[in-house]
Structures are given as C-alpha cells and as structure tokens.
Amino acid sequence: MFKLDNKTAVVTGGGSGIGKAISLLFAVQGAHVHILDVDQIGAGLTAAEITERGGKATTHFCDVSKQAEVVELFKSIGTVNILINNAGIAHVGKATVTAEADFDRVMNVNVKGAYNCIYAVLPLMIENKGGVILNTASIAAHVGIADRFAYSTSKGAIYAMSMSVAKDYLNENIRCNSISPARVHTPFVDGFIAKNYPGKEAEIFEKLSKSQPIGRMGQTTEIASLALFLCSDEAAFITGCDYPIDGGFVHLNN
Incomplete structure (x- = not known):
C-alpha cells in the first residue's frame, strides 16, 4: 500500500524539516523526488541520502516567490504527479508590531510561493489527466495563536487556497488537500x-x-506519513479536506 512507483513528486522546501522527511519517505515509496529549495546544501544532503538508499532525487535552486522562475522550472521537469507546497517562513509579532516589509516577506514565500507552484503545475497535471496537490497549512489557520499575525494570515490563505483549487479542478481529476500541523520538532x-x-x-x-x-x-516522520497517505492512490476519494495533525491542539485544548 501507499506505493508511489513511477510517480514524479515536487517538494518545495525539501532540504530540511518536514519537507526533508516527505522527500525521503516518498523516494522510499518509489517516487522520483524533485527538491526545490533556496538552501542548496540542505537539498543536496537530502538528495544524497535518498540516492544512498537507492531512490531517485533531483535538486533545483528555486525562489518560489518568483513566478517566471517557477514556471520555467516546472516546464523543465515536465510530468508532475504530486506537488507538495511546503516551503514557508515564520514571523513573530502582533499586527501593530508587524512591519510592512516583514508582512510582505511572509506573504511572498508562504502564499505567493504556493500560488506560483500551483499556477505552474496545473497545466502539466491537466495535460497528464490528473494529479495531487498537498499544501502545508497550520493549526494557525484554525485557531488564534498569540504573536503570529503574519504567519497565521498566510496559513489561513493556504487553507482557503486548497479548498478553492480542489473545487475548481474536480473535473480534471486533480485532488487538492491541506494538512495543518501543530508544533513539529525540527x-x-x-x-x-x-x-x-x-x-x-x-x-x-x-x-x-x-x-x-x-x-x-510532532515528529517530521509523522507528518510525512500523513502526506504519503493523502498523495497515494489509496486516498483517491479524498479532496477538499484539511487534516489537523496536532496532538489534539485544536479540539482538546480547553
């Protein structure tokens, strides 16, 4: 079960943390993983670990906030069966102490970056008659987290984006879901x-x-396991859903 043989998966921010764990697991399950990251050292180390285990991995330097760069890169990859929008940055601060530059930086990476990758991959998936998109949201998309104004805003957008794409591309056999981790040790x-x-x-x-x-x-491997299920053929009936993976944070903190 949960095999990804002959699948091509793109993982943004795959050089570390959750993205690294997803890249490693997807490769073990048979996917050719394309790791997109601005950290080429981290991406290279992840790819090396994959190849040492007998898997397939390719690294790409990519600033996901630059649409033209993203579109050209996806065209060069060609067929993409799975997109994991995982790249993201954090910011601490309430609205009144969040500088415009910091707000823009978070939006450019977390929101525009995900949009750019979705924009680039959809034509490829439509041509290929299907695909799976999984976006990393957060518990911050669902509950109030103190001092996380910009970050929470960005993750709320990721959740809404996921539902919109899921609805719009049902007839193209493209599934789109999101996951909402609580705090994960990375x-x-x-x-x-x-x-x-x-x-x-x-x-x-x-x-x-x-x-x-x-x-x-949470552990990164636990997040990767959920991602694997949602991107596998065993989850073919699941789209337009968000999955909290949060140790009970959203529903049991009372």
Whole structure:
C-alpha cells in the first residue's frame, strides 16, 4: 500500500524539516523526488541520502516567490504527479508590531510561493489527466495563536487556497488537500527559539511541547506519513479536506 512507483513528486522546501522527511519517505515509496529549495546544501544532503538508499532525487535552486522562475522550472521537469507546497517562513509579532516589509516577506514565500507552484503545475497535471496537490497549512489557520499575525494570515490563505483549487479542478481529476500541523520538532524550531527567546530555550521548548495535549511536539516522520497517505492512490476519494495533525491542539485544548 501507499506505493508511489513511477510517480514524479515536487517538494518545495525539501532540504530540511518536514519537507526533508516527505522527500525521503516518498523516494522510499518509489517516487522520483524533485527538491526545490533556496538552501542548496540542505537539498543536496537530502538528495544524497535518498540516492544512498537507492531512490531517485533531483535538486533545483528555486525562489518560489518568483513566478517566471517557477514556471520555467516546472516546464523543465515536465510530468508532475504530486506537488507538495511546503516551503514557508515564520514571523513573530502582533499586527501593530508587524512591519510592512516583514508582512510582505511572509506573504511572498508562504502564499505567493504556493500560488506560483500551483499556477505552474496545473497545466502539466491537466495535460497528464490528473494529479495531487498537498499544501502545508497550520493549526494557525484554525485557531488564534498569540504573536503570529503574519504567519497565521498566510496559513489561513493556504487553507482557503486548497479548498478553492480542489473545487475548481474536480473535473480534471486533480485532488487538492491541506494538512495543518501543530508544533513539529525540527532544526528550524530550535533555531527559531534560540533567535527569539535567548537564554530561555529550555523553558520555551517545554512550553511549546506541552501546548499539545498529547504532551510533545510532532515528529517530521509523522507528518510525512500523513502526506504519503493523502498523495497515494489509496486516498483517491479524498479532496477538499484539511487534516489537523496536532496532538489534539485544536479540539482538546480547553
């Protein structure tokens, strides 16, 4: 079950964290994974790990906020069966302390980046008579998270974007869903805590871990497993859905 043999998958932000875990798992399951990232060192390390395991991976330097660059890259790849819109950045701050430049930066990567990839891949999927798009949203798309104004706004847009694409391309056999992780332990999280809460790393890590009712952060491999299911043929009846993978955060924090 959940095999991706003869499938081509594009994973944005596949050089680290959740994107890396998805890239590794999809390759194990038979996909040729194209890793799009601005971090070519991370992308290269992920690809090397895939090839060492006997899988297929190709890396591409790509700034997903640049539409022309994205469109040309997707054309060069050709057939794309699966798109994982995972690239994203975070920002801390309420609306009143979010600078315009910071807001624009988050929107350009998180929202415009996903849009650009969807815009580029849809003609290829239509020509190929089908495909799967999976977007990484967040619990921040569903509940209020303190001091995350720009980030929450961007992830709310990802959720809405996913539903719109799912509705519009039903007749083209294109499925589109989103996943909404709670806090997942990645090197990005460790760096984020160190940057924003210097000297309080252990305290903040414990606080963020316990904010999930299950008592810990998620693991990247757990997110990848859900992504694999939703992109596999076994999930052929699923479209226009968002899947919280959150340790009970949305529904059990009361």
